[in-house]
Amino acid sequence: MRLKRLGELCKRREGLEIRFILIQNRAGKTRLAKWYMQFDDDEKQKLIEEVHAVVTVRDAKHTNFVEFRNFKIIYRRYAGLYFCICVDVNDNNLAYLEAIHNFVEVLNEYFHNVCELDLVFNFYKVYTVVDEMFLAGEIRETSQTKVLKQLLMLQSLE
């Protein structure tokens, strides 16, 4: 049976972890999707659409948190891009909100004024940045200096 069970998403895990990270533009185009749980393609597509529907209707006066299925989405909008992290309901909202910002600052530094197309053209580099900062659904490294140093080292190998 190919259908991936939705229930997976609802599986109560010990510990706290990111379920997925999504970067979408206003039109709903995905610019990055990093999944920390197994979903099949249809389910991923469904999640992407739902997140887009939930997040884009909110205005700037609303909180940066929104309940989503049995989880919550912590999101922040930068120009035309929404950076979304899906976590457990009892997870620390502000810590993830700032984790998003920390990540965006690294991208900005690495791509020298990052824009949406940088993420498109350099998708393989963006994945590397994500893996340096988040791994297995956890925050791996928070120091911008350390991350950028590592990224430059990797770039020199290209």
Next chain:
Amino acid sequence: CFLFHRGEGFNGLFLLAVASITLNFVKEAEIKRINKELANIRSKFKGDKALDGYSKKKYVCKLLFIFLLGHDIDFGHMEAVNLLSSNRYTEKQIGYLFISVLVNSNSELIRLINNAIKNDLASRNPTFMGLALHCIASVGSREMAEAFAGEIPKVLVAGDTMDSVKQSAALCLLRLYRTSPDLVPMGDWTSRVVHLLNDQHLGVVTAATSLITTLAQKNPEEFKTSVSLAVSRLSRIVTSASTDLQDYTYYFVPAPWLSVKLLRLLQCYPPPEDPAVRGRLTECLETILNKAQEPPKSKKVQHSNAKNAVLFEAISLIIHHDSEPNLLVRACNQLGQFLQHRETNLRYLALESMCTLASSEFSHEAVKTHIETVINALKTERDVSVRQRAVDLLYAMCDRSNAPQIVAEMLSYLETADYSIREEIVLKVAILAEKYAVDYTWYVDTILNLIRIAGDYVSEEVWYRVIQIVINRDDVQGYAAKTVFEALQAPACHENLVKVGGYILGEFGNLIAGDPRSSPLIQFNLLHSKFHLCSVPTRALLLSTYIKFVNLFPEVKPTIQDVLRSDSQLRNADVELQQRAVEYLRLSTVASTDILATVLEEMPPFPERESSILAKLKKKKGPSTVTDLEDTKRERSVDVNGGPEPAPASTSAMSTPSPSADLLGLGAAPPAPAGPPPSSSGGGGLLVDVFSDSASVVAPLAPGSEDNFARFVCKNNGVLFENQLLQIGLKSEFRQNLGRMFIFYGNKTSTQFLNFTPTLICSDELQPNILGFITKPVDPTVEGGAQVQQVVNIECVSDFTEAPVLNIQFRYGGTFQNVSVQLPITLNKFFQPTEMASQDFFQRWKQLSNPQQEVQNIFKAKHPMDTEVTKAKIIGFGSALLEEVDPNPANFVGAGIIHTKTTQIGCLLRLEPNLQAQMYRLTLRTSKEAVSQRLCELLSAQF
């Protein structure tokens, strides 16, 4: 800046991607271009000339790009795997990325991938080790756990491992532990992992803390030493000057994420026993609270967010320990300041966090002081989720002293509240009104107000409960009768009011009958004027009220008899109404006044039980929030007020007799219990796992579903599942090895189901044997009272035992519902009956004489042994029923062929009843032992 970053060799594709961003380029053109590109790549991969690493990387990267644009990719996996063994970083990286994004459970590839990972792990090249670890952490499959769960702890604790590799190894191990805990054995490494909390590199500590937290939740004893290490690490961070930690200072906040993680880790444990450690922790928490009061070091929101992330986590820990009154009150004051902060985020988080503080006896009073602010939030917040938190907090801070105010505010909010949260507010108001009622007239008024304002959201539990209470308290009965009588005067009143009014006047109408304005006839006419607008259950209830009137008020007996005698009652198309009319009319004619008085005596008081409404709210909220809160509050209000609290009595039984219950026991089916039993084990009738946590797994199979399952072995249509919310009906048809099942989901409530998502689950090992595909997802919203249909296509690949499970998840009101039932897809569904003569039968019977081919079962009859029923069951089972084959005419003989995709299996069966002993002997012979076994099990359960 667009063009500078364009990668070489990608121009065509990238332009497309750009086009679809900026121009919303015509889809067909994109597909055409992509297909051309795919054909080109395919020909390169298939070409005679071996591709060099660079080209291979380029094409694999293109494929990945095309996949990320949303197109299917069905080749290139092998080339990607080849890249893994390259010695160039870029080639390896693209290879690993392709694998991580497009994991394929192709076992042969997994072996190759694992091999490449193994080499990279052993390479001692930190870059390659990192890539390999990140791939494991991304894929995290069981095969990978099997291959590497032993190796990674060694990498993690080895003295010469680079810091960045340690970070990756720690989280990689965490991933494997999450997916396959059984494959990650604890060992010598565990104590060394704990000591990573002391590591000099804060990145390593950050990663290790996550790993330790997860491990400590499962093995608290083994990781106990982490507590003191975490406390001292935390202490060093919070007392450091804002520049001490350099790289790890974020907007003047030292290591905020690590602090949060350490505070999380400490929440796995009770307060430290060692006074020194405990003192040091208290100091840390005080320091964090103090810092919140200091002027900000920066005006940037990043600064305050990072600082408050730590603060909220510290408050969580303080609440978790619930042992330091001083800290609890300080936390509460801090949150109180946030309630009026200009940042919506902070107001939201403060409301949320205060809700838990309200349930601590130390801080309950402190929380109460913020009532005006919270009420104001209810009225002015623009974000519905913030208002929802305000409702939650008001509920949590409510006690006898402020109940009238809170209930009044909630009622007024209800008039404009979002539909999505109305039912929950109704339940909360009903609970608070009952719990803190000193004056029960207030309670009655409140509930009638609820029905007036939000009648559609007032569930049975709520109005059953008001009737229960009125019956149990004679001081309020007259008032209740008068109030409902007045409320019913409104030209348009909600049907729920008619129900309550009908019931209360039927019982206590006599208490107001002395007033000429509410004489018996006026009462009757008032009720009867609503009769024709009501649904059947309400009419049935009103008919019972009428017969009670016959007893209470002999003077209206002729009027009522006329009504009962009318064609619209006596010949009502609804069987229940007709029966009531006939019986009540007869009763009113034949019974003497004494008998009538005895039969229709006033309802005796209900035994005091846990409120069914509370049970309903618990069901909506999950046990953790409500139960704790209620328990603490109950204790508190006994202490503080010394007032008589309703005894929390038995938690096992709390079904509320339905007021519409047939008074004479003459009616049709007995009404269903009104309140759900409190725990899933409480009763076989409770099919939803109501107490599952909101973030729960696929619900365990609903109790009783096995019986239901068995009922479908010999039939294809019927109701598979039913609870108070949902009914699932089935229609199915099978031909050869294929089947189609129509599933009907009925919403029994008047409220929408949201995110309604049915999923089919087969346990993995069965995958090849029985397949089920949902052809089309249902609409995620199921309207109240609506029925939606879904089709499942079924294919039997090979013989099987376990049937697929249908899991249904949805939101009802504010709560998450999770139901699992086994779909009645059994092996016998794939039977084709085969007619044959006696001679043929016995010839084949003998051919199948190998002991493994025969399975026999002797068992006691569970149902009356009726020949015709048995015949029908055997035919329903799917085999042909062969007459005049067995020399003994009392025996039944059947034959058929089971069709699977891979093979066809001939089956012969013989059932020998023994009436005297009330036993059967069932013999199955097929060419396959497992099939004989399974068919025998299935059929045996039917008699």
